[in-house]
Amino acid sequence: MKKKKPLYEGKAKVIFNGPEADTLVQYFKDDATAFNAQKKDVITGKGILNNYISEHIMLAIRELGIPNHFISRISDREQLIHKLEIIPVEVVVRNVAAGSICSRLGLEEGAMLNNTLVEFCLKNDSLGDPIVAPEHIFTFGWATPDELETIVEDTLRINDFLTGLFLGIGVRLIDFKLEFGRYGTDAAAEIMLADEISPDNCRLWDVKTNEKMDKDRFRRDLGGLLEAYQEIARRLGVKIPQVD
Ligand code: TMP
Numbered sequence: 001m002k003k004k005k006p007l008y009e010g011k012a013k014v015i016f017n018g019p020e021a022d023t024l025v026q027y028f029k030d031d032a033t034a035f036n037a038q039k040k041d042v043i044t045g046k047g048i049l050n051n052y053i054s055e056h057i058m059l060a061i062r063e064l065g066i067p068n069h070f071i072s073r074i075s076d077r078e079q080l081i082h083k084l085e086i087i088p089v090e091v092v093v094r095n096v097a098a099g100s101i102c103s104r105l106g107l108e109e110g111a112m113l114n115n116t117l118v119e120f121c122l123k124n125d126s127l128g129d130p131i132v133a134p135e136h137i138f139t140f141g142w143a144t145p146d147e148l149e150t151i152v153e154d155t156l157r158i159n160d161f162l163t164g165l166f167l168g169i170g171v172r173l174i175d176f177k178l179e180f181g182r183y184g185t186d187a188a189a190e191i192m193l194a195d196e197i198s199p200d201n202c203r204l205w206d207v208k209t210n211e212k213m214d215k216d217r218f219r220r221d222l223g224g225l226l227e228a229y230q231e232i233a234r235r236l237g238v239k240i241p242q243v244d
């Protein structure tokens, strides 16, 4: 069988054309990267776990009435998604200090933030995804003020929802990263949540033990990444097939 040609290959996923002009197929790889891909490994089965976990969360977010690109899961590693024009801004939500904000601002890991903090980074690997202000987003035309308002509104609702979802399974949602895009053209375009929501792009700590259940296990060489992701899936009630 002739292999489909990728449209775009990212660090953890590959995008192919979908069956319709306005759909794509998102394929979840087992590749794990950190620190802008300076650290790399293959963790067999990670892609399957992220596919199923992200499907579960995207469906729940759709129920909230927040539009997102997920249409259906096609296979263990593939999802059918709406084709969007991706906004080149990563939206990072922080409830508790961890990761880059600790080194950037000299904070202790685990310090509660006074309020939920939303940060923006330019999605550009060669520049190392630098943090940017809304003014940069408007000046360079990455999104309009109206679009950013919708993005922040959706982001805060998603944070409230996910915080509760994870607390319900004994997990603290420390921080996470979202991406958005435009569905449709011109003035009629609708802002939609894109990408994935999985332990690859969230920090998740066990409520009782503070144990890390996310990609920090890989970033920090803690081991047990697959087991942690499996435990997140198990607690969410997401059934995962045997790893191939
Ligand atoms: P950071 O502390 O490294 O800035 O990451 C904040 C959150 O965003 C964390 O949950 C991991 C996630 N993230 C991604 O999903 N992709 C990225 O490229 C980066 C830098 C962070």
Ligand code: ASP
Binding pocket: 011, 033, 034, 035, 036, 037, 038, 200, 215, 219
């Ligand atoms: N995904 C990013 C990378 O490779 C950063 C990270 O998640 O830590 O490099």
